[in-house]
Amino acid sequence: MTDPSDRHHLPEPSADEVHLVARGIATAVAPVGGLTDNQCGLLQAITLALTGQLVEYRGLDPLDPEELAVALAERPVEYRRRIVHHMVLGELILVPLPEAVAVRVAEYAAALGVDDDFIRIARRYAQGALGLAWVDLRRSGFTDRWTEERMAPLYTSNTMEDPFDAPSLDPDLAARWHAFAGLPDGTLGREVWRMYEMRAWDAPGSDLGASAFIAQHDFVHVISDYGTHMEGEMEVFAFIGRADPDPMGFSWLATMVGLFETGYVHEQGFFRSNVREHTLQMGGMAHRLADAIRRGKAVQERYDTDLFAVDYHALATAPLDAVRAMLGVPPKGEEAVAAGSPGIFDLDGMSEAQKEWAATHGDD
Numbered sequence: 001m002t003d004p005s006d007r008h009h010l011p012e013p014s015a016d017e018v019h020l021v022a023r024g025i026a027t028a029v030a031p032v033g034g035l036t037d038n039q040c041g042l043l044q045a046i047t048l049a050l051t052g053q054l055v056e057y058r059g060l061d062p063l064d065p066e067e068l069a070v071a072l073a074e075r076p077v078e079y080r081r082r083i084v085h086h087m088v089l090g091e092l093i094l095v096p097l098p099e100a101v102a103v104r105v106a107e108y109a110a111a112l113g114v115d116d117d118f119i120r121i122a123r124r125y126a127q128g129a130l131g132l133a134w135v136d137l138r139r140s141g142f143t144d145r146w147t148e149e150r151m152a153p154l155y156t157s158n159t160m161e162d163p164f165d166a167p168s169l170d171p172d173l174a175a176r177w178h179a180f181a182g183l184p185d186g187t188l189g190r191e192v193w194r195m196y197e198m199r200a201w202d203a204p205g206s207d208l209g210a211s212a213f214i215a216q217h218d219f220v221h222v223i224s225d226y227g228t229h230m231e232g233e234m235e236v237f238a239f240i241g242r243a244d245p246d247p248m249g250f251s252w253l254a255t256m257v258g259l260f261e262t263g264y265v266h267e268q269g270f271f272r273s274n275v276r277e278h279t280l281q282m283g284g285m286a287h288r289l290a291d292a293i294r295r296g297k298a299v300q301e302r303y304d305t306d307l308f309a310v311d312y313h314a315l316a317t318a319p320l321d322a323v324r325a326m327l328g329v330p331p332k333g334e335e336a337v338a339a340g341s342p343g344i345f346d347l348d349g350m351s352e353a354q355k356e357w358a359a360t361h362g363d364d
Helices: 015-029 037-051 065-071 077-092 099-111 117-126 130-141 148-154 171-182 188-199 212-224 230-243 247-262 285-302 320-327 334-338 352-361
Strands: none
Touching: 015 037, 015 065, 015 077, 015 099, 037 077, 037 285, 037 334, 065 099, 077 099, 077 117, 077 247, 099 117, 117 130, 117 247, 130 247, 148 212, 171 188, 188 212, 188 320, 188 352, 212 230, 212 320, 230 247, 230 285, 285 334
16 A cells, blocks of 8 residues: 555545536537436436535536646646546447547547547447457556566466456465355454355356456455446546546446447456446446545545555454454445445345345345
8 A cells, every 4th residue: 555645635626616517528528419418417416426516417517628738737747637537427328329429529638638549439439349449448448567476476386477367276265265255244254255145156166256456356256345236347447446546447447438338348357248238327337436536536535556456464463343344445425325225235236146145145
């Protein structure tokens, strides 16, 4: 963990600044005919969660790139980059994504002095080059950041050239995970294993287990108290992505939107595209996603470490509440709770197959 610096504790934007930024985002991402209901709902929820300001995005006065850039000239590039990512998120939920919108977002990014791979990725989506976009997303967000040092917290003896290499047998790793079953109730390791038991999941390192890398996010499911159905995966990766001090962490959210909302991404690891029900259009999901971003931001400001790089095995014997306090994880917000965000051990936070197993075998 690095020592969080003053750059993570920027002055909160005034109501006027929040409104002005909203005007810029709305102008950048609006297709012909104006913002969609989905865009308005999501952008409004994110603004409310992060700033406490309720902004009605429909009908905002336009704001051109230069005006926005002048207004934010004193803000650091990290702040401006996060605003550009909200623009990118606002365009990525459009199906199809109009090229005019992608071009316009690129113009705003340039005016704000932000050079970001996600802008190019969105442009490829707009051009229908989904394969190239996925190559860019995977490289920029994941493989370019994969280093030998990232292997240490995984406790696997198998070499991984790529974070999404197919899992392979690793008896020592599987035994390490099974040992979590013997830890006291309420510890991180025991609660993670309880999650596995409720879902009849095999341990990483076993024949049908997840890869050691992907299994890192299972710890975060428990720590953040998000479910393991599609909506829960969207929440947990929004949380993980925003908690990452590297802005490339946004790739997690961009990927999950592609998997579970738009179909722009076909697969990642063991996740497969599923847009039978557009996740972000489900009741309350805009507030749940926005709250996950808010909570991830709080963790970044407190802990300042990619959550995939944390040694959770070393923390397995610690009480879960102590781990949450160490990371600086705030409770879920009122809007997310009212929207029905289920916890990791709630039946509503499971897929249908997971619910069936849990109902048959109980939580034991």
